[in-house]
Amino acid sequence: MKRRHSFKKALARRLLVAVLLAVQLALLVFVILSGNAASKWISIALSLISILVCLHVISAESRPGFKIIWLLLVLIFPVFGGLFYLIATRQTGSIYAKKHFNKIRSETLCCFDRDPFLSERAKDTFPALKPMLHYLGTHAGFPVSAGPDTRYYPSGETFFAALLDALEQAEKYIFLEYFIIEEGIMWDAVLDVLKRKAAAGLDVRVMFDDMGCFLTLPREYPAFLRSHGIKCHVFMPFLPILSVLHNNRDHRKIASVDGKVAFTGGVNLADEYINARKKHGRWRDAAVRVTGSAAWNLTLIFLTLWRFTSGETDDPVSLHPEPTPAPHDAQAFVQPYADVPLDAEKVGEQVYLHIIQAARDYLYISTPYLIIDDTMMLALTLAAKSGVDVRILTPEVGDNKFVHMTTRSYYGELIAAGVKIYEYTGGYNHAKTFAADDRVATVGTVNLDYRSLYLHYECGTVFYGGDIIRDMKEDFLRTAEDSTRIMEEDCAVSGPMQLFQSILRIFAPLM
Numbered sequence: 482m483k484r485r486h487s488f489k490k491a492l493a494r495r496l497l498v499a500v501l502l503a504v505q506l507a508l509l510v511f512v513i514l515s516g517n518a519a520s521k522w523i524s525i526a527l528s529l530i531s532i533l534v535c536l537h538v539i540s541a542e543s544r545p546g547f548k549i550i551w552l553l554l555v556l557i558f559p560v561f562g563g564l565f566y567l568i569a570t571r572q573t574g575s576i577y578a579k580k581h582f583n584k585i586r587s588e589t590l591c592c593f594d595r596d597p598f599l600s601e602r603a604k605d606t607f608p609a610l611k612p613m614l615h616y617l618g619t620h621a622g623f624p625v626s627a628g629p630d631t632r633y634y635p636s637g638e639t640f641f642a643a644l645l646d647a648l649e650q651a652e653k654y655i656f657l658e659y660f661i662i663e664e665g666i667m668w669d670a671v672l673d674v675l676k677r678k679a680a681a682g683l684d685v686r687v688m689f690d691d692m693g694c695f696l697t698l699p700r701e702y703p704a705f706l707r708s709h710g711i712k713c714h715v716f717m718p719f720l721p722i723l724s725v726l727h728n729n730r731d732h733r734k735i736a737s738v739d740g741k742v743a744f745t746g747g748v749n750l751a752d753e754y755i756n757a758r759k760k761h762g763r764w765r766d767a768a769v770r771v772t773g774s775a776a777w778n779l780t781l782i783f784l785t786l787w788r789f790t791s792g793e794t795d796d797p798v799s800l801h802p803e804p805t806p807a808p809h810d811a812q813a814f815v816q817p818y819a820d821v822p823l824d825a826e827k828v829g830e831q832v833y834l835h836i837i838q839a840a841r842d843y844l845y846i847s848t849p850y851l852i853i854d855d856t857m858m859l860a861l862t863l864a865a866k867s868g869v870d871v872r873i874l875t876p877e878v879g880d881n882k883f884v885h886m887t888t889r890s891y892y893g894e895l896i897a898a899g900v901k902i903y904e905y906t907g908g909y910n911h912a913k914t915f916a917a918d919d920r921v922a923t924v925g926t927v928n929l930d931y932r933s934l935y936l937h938y939e940c941g942t943v944f945y946g947g948d949i950i951r952d953m954k955e956d957f958l959r960t961a962e963d964s965t966r967i968m969e970e971d972c973a974v975s976g977p978m979q980l981f982q983s984i985l986r987i988f989a990p991l992m
Contacts, residue, residue, distance in 0.1 A: 545855060579823040582789050586622075586821075589785050592797040594774035594804070595624040603814040607945050610921055613835035617816050617943065621828050626775035627808055628815030631949045633769055633924070635956040637754035640746065640768035641667060647738045647770075648674040654684035654800065656737040656783050660693035660730070660926075663751035665758065671750060679710035686712040688787055690731040691719045697751065714791045716938075729822045731790075732926050732937040734768075735783045740802040743776035744768055745817070745940055746924050747849075747911050754911075761878045763908035765960065767847070769924045769942055769949070773805055775815040782819045782940055813947030820927065820939040829927035830934045832943060833915060834860055840917040843870040845957040847912040851875050851888040852930040852986075858891070862898035870901075874961060876911075877904040883985060884930075890982035893972035903964040910960075913941075914953055922950045 600618055603625050604611045617623045634640035648655060648671065655678055662668055679685040687706055689698070694715075703713040716731040736744040746768025752758035754766055771779060784795055820828040837844060837860045844864060851873065853861075865871040873895070879885025892902050904910075913929075916922040925941020927933045944950055974982065 582821060582823050585785055585788050589781060589788075589797065590622050592781055592801075593622070593624050593778050594626065596626075596774075598809060599627060599811065599814070600625050602809070602811060603945060606812065606814075607920060609839050609841075610835075610945060613832070613839065613921075613943070614816070614945075616831060616835065617818055617828070621818060621826065621831075623816060623818040623828075624774075624778065625814050625816045625945075626771075626773060626778065627811040628771070628775060628813045628944060628947055628949075629808070629811065630772045631769060631775075631813070631815060631944060631947060633767070633949045633952040633956070634746070634748075635767060635952075637667075637748045637764060637766045637768075638756065640744065640748050640766070641670075641755050643770060644736055644744060645670060645674065647736070647742050647744070648678070650742075651678055651683055651738045653739045653802075654686070654737075656686045656735070656780060656787070657750075658688045658731070658733050658735040658783050658786065659750050660690045660732045660734060661697060661749035661751050662687075662689045662694055663697035663749075665752035667752050667755050667757065668750045675711055676709045684712070685710065686714075686787065688714050688716055688731070688783075688790060690716045692717070692730050693732070693749075695719070714787070716786070716790050728936055730932075730937050731786065732933060733782075733786070733819070733940045734926055735779060735940060737776065737780040737783055740777045740780045740800060742770060742772050743779040743817075744770050745779060745926065745942055747913050747926060761876070761880055761909035765876075765905055765908060765910045765912055767912035767914050767924055767953075767956075769944075771815050771817065771942060775817055775942070777801060779817040779940070779942070782817060785819075786938060813949075814945040816943040816945070818925075818941055818943065820937075822936050822938065827934060829925070829939050829941065830857070832923055832941065833857070833927070833929070836915045836917050836921055836923065837861060837864050839921065840864055840869045840871075842918045843872070843954075844915070844917045845872050845874075845954060846929070847874045847910060847914040847957060847960075848929040849876055849880070849909070849911045849913070850884060850928045850930040850933075851891050852884070853891060854931075857929070858894065861895060861900060865895075865899035871899070872901040872903065872957070872961060874903045874905060874910055874912075874957065874964065876909045877906050877965060878909050880909060886982060887985040889972075890986055892967055893969065896967065896969045896972065902967040903961045904967060905960065905964050914957070916950055916953045916957065919950055919954065921945055922953050924953070 600614065604614050607614070614625060618625055632643065634643060655675060657671075657675075675685050675687070694702075703715055706713040717729065734745055734747065734749060747766045748754045748768045753760035753764050756764050780800070781797060784797060784800070788794060818828055818832060820826075834857070861871060861873075875888055876885075879888070896902055912924075913927055913933075914922065914924050921943065923941050923943045925939065927939045927941055933939055
């Protein structure tokens with residue numbers, strides 16, 4: 482009953498927001514199309530803007546997929562297309578957000594745990610991965626750490642047990658950042674620990690995305706958490722204002738305990754992720770735990786976005802755990818990373834491309850969506866054509882019919898190049914993992930689609946060497962055995978369906 486009541490309150494608020502947005506759009510259309518003399522000149526001016534926008538889009542540095550969709554929209558709506566482009570890409574709020582975030586990021590870069598000796602050792606130990614180590618460490622600003630004590634969780638259930646145990650051990654603070662939080666078995670158990678720890682005087686913070694919790698939490702939920710001593714902020718509250726910022730969601734999943742232990746991966750804090758509620762069949766997911774300086778670096782990624790969202794200024798030094806010297810004979814390494822849509826650097830995509838290009842023997846990929854651009858398609862097909870055993874695991878049951886159809890539209894081209902495609906039988910595969918050659922892997926929140934790669938706030942962790950990669954490999958192979966392999970003949974579709982899939986792929990950047 483409690484959950485149903487919360488859902489009704491959340492739904493009422495969201496419907497109001499949707500109505501107000503629709504009213505704004507209708508008023509805009511009415512003003513432009515009204516029969517007065519001014520509307521004629523407005524239409525001419527907007528058509529001119531659309532022409533200029535087309536020229537700008539063609540010359541701009543952006544993905545071909547985004548260029549095609551904007552040019553298509555302007556062709557279909559010659560009067561409104563250019564105006565929509567300006568609304569979506571040239572807003573004062575988004576310009577301020579970029580400056581504000583970059584200022585915060587520049588101030589926190591010096592707080593990461595950096596060990597130049599360890600960085601060089603990692604490059605010497607894995608020379609074929611030196612380009613990625615250098616890119617993430619030097620250009621993107623995310624240092625490498627020693628990684629002997631890491632853990633891979635092949636399901637939401639195993640992660641949930643480990644998370645609760647870690648939360649119980651907290652002595653100073655608990656920081657949680659999640660795309661989705663929903664009342665139920667999983668969140669109620671976590672919340673019980675948070676309440677007790679906050680009452681004991683610990684610094685407990687929760688940040689969740691407003692769009693991710695669109696129908697799961699009521700508007701006053703932050704106040705409810707604060708009443709229990711838990712600091713809470715909502716990332717990018719969804720307001721009834723046409724704004725491009727609404728498109729940039731916080732898709733991250735981070736849990737930090739005292740800066741000593743941290744988790745990330747695909748698992749949100751809702752019951753379907755632990756199969757306590759069947760939403761799309763059996764749910765498959767993955768998460769990882771890191772410790773030491775890697776845990777602190779992931780904590781600092783949380784603190785950067787917390788400050789951006791809340792406006793609060795923390796002294797990271799006061800939150801830094803007691804440092805532990807990194808072993809100079811380390812054989813395994815960890816490199817947490819984050820991606821933001823407020824710059825031109827697409828870190829998540831670059832991590833995936835580096836792993837694909839470095840693969841020599843095998844490359845195993847798990848993703849809920851497979852909606853990729855020409856660059857990613859070329860990298861995957863070239864790897865397969867070069868003799869790499871490339872396998873991709875996707876869900877048999879989709880969470881969105883059109884998105885799932887778009888995912889399947891890429892199968893034929895990949896299979897023709899030698900990529901093996903598997904669909905997780907009878908359920909939903911939500912894990913986002915890459916593993917290659919027993920020497921490099923990544924687990925995080927980045928899906929293989931336009932939204933994750935280019936529009937959302939994301940995070941992940943790269944692992945170089947260690948048993949964790951073996952664990953990921955064994956889990957993938959075990960799952961693939963119980964999945965359905967898609968063959969080339971399975972990809973044959975009728976002419977009308979082929980046309981429909983082509984249209985879906987054109988609109989893929991909007992999915």
